[in-house]
Amino acid sequence: MEFESCSVIVPSVLEMTKDPNMVTVPSRYIQLEQDQDQANVDLNSSSDDFPVINIQNLSLPISHNSQLYQSELTKLHLACKNWSFFQLVNHGVSNSVVEKMKEEVEKLFKMPIEEKEKLWQRPGEVEGFGHTFLAKDIISQIEKVLGIENKEISKLFEDGMQSINMINYPPCPQPEKVIGVKPHSDTVALTILLQANQVQGLQVKKDGKWILTNGLYPSIEHRVVVNPKQERLSIATFLNTNLDCDIGPASSLITQQNPPKYKTVTSKEYIKGVFSNEPDGKAYVDIMKLFVL
Numbered sequence: 001m002e003f004e005s006c007s008v009i010v011p012s013v014l015e016m017t018k019d020p021n022m023v024t025v026p027s028r029y030i031q032l033e034q035d036q037d038q039a040n041v042d043l044n045s046s047s048d049d050f051p052v053i054n055i056q057n058l059s060l061p062i063s064h065n066s067q068l069y070q071s072e073l074t075k076l077h078l079a080c081k082n083w084s085f086f087q088l089v090n091h092g093v094s095n096s097v098v099e100k101m102k103e104e105v106e107k108l109f110k111m112p113i114e115e116k117e118k119l120w121q122r123p124g125e126v127e128g129f130g131h132t133f134l135a136k137d138i139i140s141q142i143e144k145v146l147g148i149e150n151k152e153i154s155k156l157f158e159d160g161m162q163s164i165n166m167i168n169y170p171p172c173p174q175p176e177k178v179i180g181v182k183p184h185s186d187t188v189a190l191t192i193l194l195q196a197n198q199v200q201g202l203q204v205k206k207d208g209k210w211i212l213t214n215g216l217y218p219s220i221e222h223r224v225v226v227n228p229k230q231e232r233l234s235i236a237t238f239l240n241t242n243l244d245c246d247i248g249p250a251s252s253l254i255t256q257q258n259p260p261k262y263k264t265v266t267s268k269e270y271i272k273g274v275f276s277n278e279p280d281g282k283a284y285v286d287i288m289k290l291f292v293l
Helices: 067-082 095-110 113-118 133-146 267-275 283-287
Strands: 052-054 087-089 161-169 181-184 190-195 202-206 209-212 222-224 232-240
Touching (some): 052 067, 067 133, 095 161, 133 232
Parallel strands (some): 052 087
Antiparallel strands (some): 161 232, 181 222, 190 232, 202 209
16 A cells, blocks of 8 residues: 655635634534533643653663652553653753744744745655654653563554644634544554643543643543634654554453453554544544454
């Protein structure tokens, strides 16, 4: 199966919002009433409730038997098991690189539309660059938490792909009628999200409630809401497996007491299945479930 990337020409929402006379949202962007549920947001919960992982405590040349290492490893395990979402600190990416990335993203979105059109990706023009060290380090630490040996999970990402999305959510005159991104769970193995400005909007679903943020381990359902007065900028990187591997429960985690709960499919079959279904909650993950009587 071959994949060809090219830009799909759609109306620019950012350009629409520059119209001072725009006071209503075009009908194509209005969500159904059941998707406009903003009331079930736990406003008493914030990013302070989210687990914080200090990856430096897992990466320094310290004894794996030390109290500091084991404590951080346990925190990572509970974060993945109970949340599948955590804040990462002391990740090793310099502040200068992070701030420069934010600046360049802001510059990109402020460019005139005529200049942006010159940068549109054309058929066959696929470029790759960058490093995946941080993402793969996180995967390696998760393997340790699960007690997986022989790099059974890490091997899936050898010659894999890492993509990046730069996202602008412009101010919306009727934020109660739209959703920046519908509720969904990411279909990749790992997402690293950098909030490029201070406008909140990401919500994660925990215990049936949508909790507002400043993304044995289930993927967490999340969505993005929009702001009536300020734009929101975010940068997301996605770690994908290589196209020749099989995706399913790790064999080292399968026992008679813990049988497989999901099918094993090839990476290509998985990608095809993902793009054959609308991104709606955890719909495709549910399709992968095995029902054992």
